Amino acid sequence: MADARLAVLGSPIDHSQSPALHVAAYRTLGLDWEYGRFEVAEAELASFLDAHDDWAGFSLTMPLKTELVRLADERGWAVDDTARLTGGANTWVNGPVPGVYNTDVHGIEQALREAGANVSRCAVLGSGATAKSAVLAAARLGAQHIEIFARSQHKARTLADFAQSLGARTGTAALGQLQLDDWSTVLSTLPSQVLTEDSLRLPAHCTTAVFEAGYAPGGFSLATAAAERGGTAIPGQRMLIHQAIRQIELFGIARAALTGTFDAETVTSLEKTMTKEAQAL
Template structure:
């Protein structure tokens, strides 16, 4: 692999708290790549000018919301998952071409698979936050036939239901209060922002499902506490961050999210320890 100095960054606002620099630097150090990865404060208004002024030393970008959506019209190519979810969290800059990818879906699938949840039939999605579309796509990839989406404002669930239809899922949008009465699920994914309290206790039956909470600060969230009190299985939100970052490193290193890194198990381990 090439050892020339390249530049990368995670963009967003606020961004100072981001764990991405630690994750990526650990990976590039192990891979022997003399690459610089920083965090840059940037909002949507400045995104076009930022992209237009990158020189050939720039290899790629990681994006937080709302830049994942703001960037789409500024890209030359967009992968299937980014098109489907209307969000690109990764931009590869190569040969004057801007290519957008969504590694959040793969990050969720890989995190759940590592926890032993690699096949589901029925899922529950709590919240319609920034990661909801990626979570729904991940459930479809895991084989779900149906997903119940629980929202504070069920009337705002049209876009989620539409995505579900495109994914071949039977999606039912219900009020978040129904968390207390649901009886069946293989997987519950919470995309509530910042670990917000859903305001209701999950039913005892539902807590037998695996819970994946994408929030990781503060931890544990209220939902996670409910699952732990019941002795349920919980997948930490940092696992998604970790696994989607591994896919980003693949993209930045080779241009291909499906091409494994040299000794990827060791790369994953050093990235996990950086957290």
């Protein structure tokens, strides 16, 4: 039996690349851990965690991130500062007092930083938990203006208020009003089927960097469209890799398999291993 059992939870979950990336990282680190996946709806999260309270930890994707923080408050679990600020968490770590963490913000920051993205004028597409993490990541990297484009204008205004509280100028607009070349960076947290080429006014040329959190195959890719017009595509796998490395640190420290956070050499080694694995999927 493995030293630790871990998994990713969400709905839908079949497309998740997390199991392959985590297992590749564990192999590199010499950890005898297993990592699977479970289809879990929001209303099922509490009972699932109760039934798996002997597991070492879980990664969580949509639609569970906000519910995890609510559960943490209800049950007295520890909540890290980033999860508290965003109201969403993607990591549950078992222990005498379980802890919940948001590593998405770190993942987005690293993906933007390594791409050399200019975040001075950012458009964020979407208004859910990942969009809120994207807003915080952009603000931490120095975004001066963060515009929220979403289907729900009520949710968009709430997210814009959050951006303003972080010191950014902000506003809201419908998705169809996005002008790609108005923005230095676009952060899309939308499912791949939401946008279509016909629903947007795409320029003949742009220098915009486009990050897409989603990576499920099929559908229109705004990042690819931007790259075809001279911009920069930042795939969601980059965020996934960076946030997963931070999760592995949290799992390892809690189980005393690690004495602290990874050094730069280890991070680089894990990035290379997980990137190679992602390219093979």
